[in-house]
Amino acid sequence: MSTNTPNEKLAVQEKGSFYKKIAGGVSDTSEGGLEKIIFDDMVDRGWRAGDAKDYDREYCVDLVKLRDFLNTTQPKIGEELLLDTDNPTRRKFLARLEKEIGSRGIIDVIRRGIKVDQHDIELFYGTPSPGNAKSAELFAGNRFSVTRQLRYSLDESGRSLDMGIFVNGLPIATFELKNNLTNQDVDDAVAQYSDPRQRNPKERLFAFGRCIVHFAVDDQQVKMCTELKGKKSWFLPFDQGWNDGAGNPPNPNGLKTDYLWKKILTPESTTNIIENYAQIVVEKNKKTGQKTRKQIFPRYHQLSLVRSLLDNVRERGVGRRYLLQHSAGSGKSNSIAWLAHQLIGLRGGKGEAFDAEIFDTVIVITDRTILDQQIDATIRQFMQVGSTVGHAKRSGDLRKFIESGKKIIISTVQKFPFILDEIGDSHRGRKFALIIDEAHSSQGGKVAAAVNEAISDPEDTINDALEKRMAARKMVTNASYFAFTATPKNRTLEMFGDAFPGPEGKTKHRPFHTYTMKQAIDEGFIIDVLKYYTPVASYCRLESVVETDPMFDRKRAQKKLRKYVERHDHAIRLKAEIMVDHFQQYVLAP
Template identity: 35%
Template sequence: MADSREGQFQQDIIDAMVAGGWKAGTASDFERASALYTEDLLGYVKEAWPDRWEKFCKANPQAPEQVFVKKVVRELERAGTLEVLRHGFKVPGVTFDLCSFQPDHGMNPDSLARYRANRLRVVPEVSYSPHARENGKGGESYNPRLDLVLFVNGIPTATLELKSQFKQTVENAKRQYRQDRPVKDPITRKPEPLLTFKRGALVHFAVSQSEVAMTTKLAGKDTYFLPFNRGTAEGGAGNPSPVDELSYATAYLWEQVLAPDAWLKVLGRFLHLERKPVEDFHGHRTTKETLIFPRYHQWEVVNRLIQGTLAEGPGRRYLVQHSAGSGKSNSIAWVAHQLANLYAEDGTKLFNSVIVVTDRTVLDSQLQDTIYQFEHAHGVVCPITRDIGNQSKSEQLADALASNTRIIIVTIQTFPALFDALDKRPHLAEATTR
């Protein structure tokens, strides 16, 4: 059976990830103050963008590497990890992308080369605090350590706390995050860069040999974890027992979700920052920010739909059953966006437009906000919810289809306008629209 000792559990995970394409790192190469694995950050930029790096060095002849790292840290603190990974940043005269996501098709060899230049690294036993001390006030030492930290091109993306099933459960890992992984130094109250919301790692996994939980925001005792389990064949909570007695019930985490291509896709096309206005009892308005990471069932259903469409082509029907509160809106947004960017092997686009029919009028703004984070482009989503001026819903829809608007949203009430649009412009029915 699989080894129940925590040290062996950790090593088994690292070995599996390295076999799958990750690089193994050492904690001594992690820079606590910047929360970066700078070897990979600089290595990726030099390999993926040699011309831009040369231009940057000419503009910064004195210690260009140190200058570059400082600029990256400043941008992480300003815009956050997800924004920097997804859209890069600008310095005078040069724009740097710090991560290359898988191209929609293989027609551009330069894009493929940059994608292959990505450096994914797993680092064990990371003492991460720049405020560590042997003897603090009251004689207490402070040097918190994480079991695993995952980096993409030197930028932290995830942390993991592991617990062996023999002695402890996933609840012990959650408790460790809540009690022993403060986001600020308990004495100085200075922030811990690696664990700071938005600026540091994007998700934190509590992992045992039988269950996984995750959170995108550490907040001490108020940290809220969501299960990241597959569910059993009978529809119950948790995970099924592994078929292979030498494996673990939670192996899907590092074998599937954390596989290099899958992890880069999560960073590029799943994670997003949700902003909602909230008002307290006194009428003070603020904006609540929540970093949305897909639950396992969401991640699985989106990928299965996309893979099924690629394998079987347009025109198929699929039924997805979701329970209440399971994140249907986000699943719809992820599927719609990825279908709208789907290409066949020969580089032809599979769909001219993707039409979303919903009974929720709030979905149009949610879809637009979510997709804008992926692409920073307006006009990708067109909601058809009411007449505008002298233009009816059917006319709006016909125009959206004719202009190949990538995602079109109609409510159940306005859905009949689709048939009116096709009656008025029959040639639109010849396009590939789903």
């Protein structure tokens, strides 16, 4: 019999038939009820049920799942490590594992394994190669597990996380869950993670690089954090977006946030994230020279963007143009780097080993130094940068890199017309992916660069070059174009957008994928400048007062007010500071 209060029943009715079924059938609208829903759904989708008693809090591993994985995939090593009982050999192995994770991070340890004495130990087997029965068998040996009420603390045995998920006994993510029906939401989960008294960042499980990500989840929103630092913890939205803004769309078949565990955190999707997205990068402060490590996990729209592009290219092959309208604050640098990396080696058809690679070379067109560095950092996670990436800075570099087999070539917007000539004429037999970061131009800060940017829009450079070839019927057909921009012009929409029938039979165009300025504003990544734009309104009010005041001559007063607003040194200086600060923080910043 249901024990819901009147307020809970009303809230259940507002959340639709699915939640009514949960609340009325299970009689549990607490966060424990949400925890059970997530746990059961994940087990149904291939995750194994973990037992909190199997978690070793000293070494931060699920010993049973780790032992099962090694005994199944590397039985000889598993036998020699004596994992069944507590003994010096097992403790030595676990101590070495703990040390490697502490220095390299869980992502690299999972990808590359560790060496203990004479043993090279694999700790994870990635996505199997199509048609390779042995790699499929090894992948099946992985132990993806989810554990409820994970007690993690050596000092406070009563402290527990709502959920933890593991790969082969190694923790990769934690969850704090809240339920709006109990008047708690995702921000309460964030507050719990950020409170050192409740989730002490000095705990081993919360150390940098120990887990890949920490999720704060309720029934309507998801937020994530890659490094817990107490009050300084930075949680990013992990929502799908709704009505061009923040949040998630209504879900007639479940909770608004069930995409997290039903789509993003399936074993296959989790493997893909570990292999191609999650990473630790080293950033260097140009002023101090100090290096800091930063762990990165993709946001929802970044995963959606790259995966949808790869699926479309795999299905349709070379020759399409894609417009990606992603606002400032979307993390375009990472999105472009992840896309460039995964377009290399992408195969058509079903992705079988005998299917041909779709592209021979990926060319990234940008004027941002930060993007050069980001691509280098991303590629370094997966392959040798020197043999893979080339920076075409001088004439002749492009042809040299193409002929020498460089997989990724980075060039500038100004060289775009030459690039079209080169790949369309001299290398017509090869296939290219052109990733165009045309929304940014020559941001070196010098006066000459600023003047050039003012009179020459990089979007126009791209569009002009393509239109000339189209007019001459020499459009390059051996290339696909991926154009990133925040605010596309009509020409850009027509050039790269997807056509669809508009009103009165007119053809309209829209982006292939969007992360809107409204969503970036709603999620706090950029500022709504219109919301804080007051000078025009103030000027109009001053002018209105003068018009109705017989003590002042209207024309003379208006002239003096305009002179003050438009020419006063103090006003100009303040406006310039605001504009420059905003530009540096939200446009130049990665």
